[in-house]
Amino acid sequence: MGVLPGGYWDRAGRLHREFELATLTGREEELLAGAHAAHPAALVTEVLSRCLARLGDISPVPPEVTRQLLVADRQYLLLRLRRATFGDRVAADLVCPWPDCGRRVSIGFSIDGVPVEEARERAPAHTITASDGTEIAFRLPTGADQEELSDHLAVNEAETLTGLLARCVLRIGGQDGPPGREAVAALPVAVRAEVEQAMRERAPSVEQTLEAECPECGRTFLAPFDVHRFFFGELRTDAGALYREVHYLAYHYHWSETEIMAMTRDRRHTYIDVLADAIEVLNGGT
Ligand SMILES: [Zn+2]
Incomplete structure (x- = not known):
C-alpha cells in the first residue's frame, strides 16, 4: 500500500490518495513491447490502469481515472511499480560529465531515495490573484493533458505550453466558464508567468535529477532522470x-x-x- 503525493479528486469532490499496486506481468510486457513509443503518456495511462488494484475506494481503476491523475502522481506510481516488480535498487549507466574524466560508469541508486515533494495545498482547483488584480482559477496538469499535447511537443514547445495553460486555466476574472486558448494566449506575460509559477508551487513533484558520485574520479555530478524513459527503457522486452x-x-x-x-x-x-x-x-x- 502507498499514498499518492497529490491525489485524485472524483466528480463527487472526494479525494483518493491511498493505493494498492499489483506487479507487472507478461501481459503488460506484451503491451509495452507492442506499443508505439511516440505516445508514452497514453501507455502510462494503460499500464497504471492495469496495475493499480485500488485507488481510495475505486477498484478496479479504469483508464479514465489514471488519465486524470496528476503528472507527479503518475511518475510516483511508475516508480512504485518498478520497485514492486524488480526491487528498490537501480543501476544506471552514465557518462561522467567532468571533461577530464568522461568515463562510462554504472551508478547505483535506490528508488526510495528519489525525493518526492507532496502537494502543499490539496484542492480540485486553485485561485490566485495576479499582480494586476486579475483573479485566475486553474487546475494542475494531468496525464490527460500530456496525452493531448504529446503530439505537439515535438513540433513546438512554446505552442505546447500555451496549449497546456489553456487546458488548465478554468476561469479568468469574472468570466463564466473556461476562457479558451485565445484568452489565455492574450494574458500579459507577467501574469502568465505568475500562473505558471503558482501551478508549479501547488503541484506535487518527483525529483528528476539525480546526484551521482563518479566511481572513477570520485566527484559528484547531477544526472537527469526521466521517469518515463527509465521505466519504459527498462521494461521494453522485445x-x-x-x-x-x-x-x-x-x-x-x-x-x-x-x-x-x-x-x-x-x-x-x-x-x-x-x-x-x-x-x-x-x-x-x-
Ligand atoms: Zn568521473
Whole structure:
C-alpha cells in the first residue's frame, strides 16, 4: 500500500490518495513491447490502469481515472511499480560529465531515495490573484493533458505550453466558464508567468535529477532522470524474446499461455533458470 503525493479528486469532490499496486506481468510486457513509443503518456495511462488494484475506494481503476491523475502522481506510481516488480535498487549507466574524466560508469541508486515533494495545498482547483488584480482559477496538469499535447511537443514547445495553460486555466476574472486558448494566449506575460509559477508551487513533484558520485574520479555530478524513459527503457522486452520464453515454459511444464503470461518477469526467469539447471543435470547424467 502507498499514498499518492497529490491525489485524485472524483466528480463527487472526494479525494483518493491511498493505493494498492499489483506487479507487472507478461501481459503488460506484451503491451509495452507492442506499443508505439511516440505516445508514452497514453501507455502510462494503460499500464497504471492495469496495475493499480485500488485507488481510495475505486477498484478496479479504469483508464479514465489514471488519465486524470496528476503528472507527479503518475511518475510516483511508475516508480512504485518498478520497485514492486524488480526491487528498490537501480543501476544506471552514465557518462561522467567532468571533461577530464568522461568515463562510462554504472551508478547505483535506490528508488526510495528519489525525493518526492507532496502537494502543499490539496484542492480540485486553485485561485490566485495576479499582480494586476486579475483573479485566475486553474487546475494542475494531468496525464490527460500530456496525452493531448504529446503530439505537439515535438513540433513546438512554446505552442505546447500555451496549449497546456489553456487546458488548465478554468476561469479568468469574472468570466463564466473556461476562457479558451485565445484568452489565455492574450494574458500579459507577467501574469502568465505568475500562473505558471503558482501551478508549479501547488503541484506535487518527483525529483528528476539525480546526484551521482563518479566511481572513477570520485566527484559528484547531477544526472537527469526521466521517469518515463527509465521505466519504459527498462521494461521494453522485445516481443520475440517474450514469446520464446512463454514457448519454452509451456513446452516443458505444459502450462497454458494464460498462466505463463500472468507471471511476473522475475518469476518466469526463475523457472527458466531452474529448467536450464535441470536440463544440464539430465545431459550431464547420460
Ligand atoms: Zn568521473
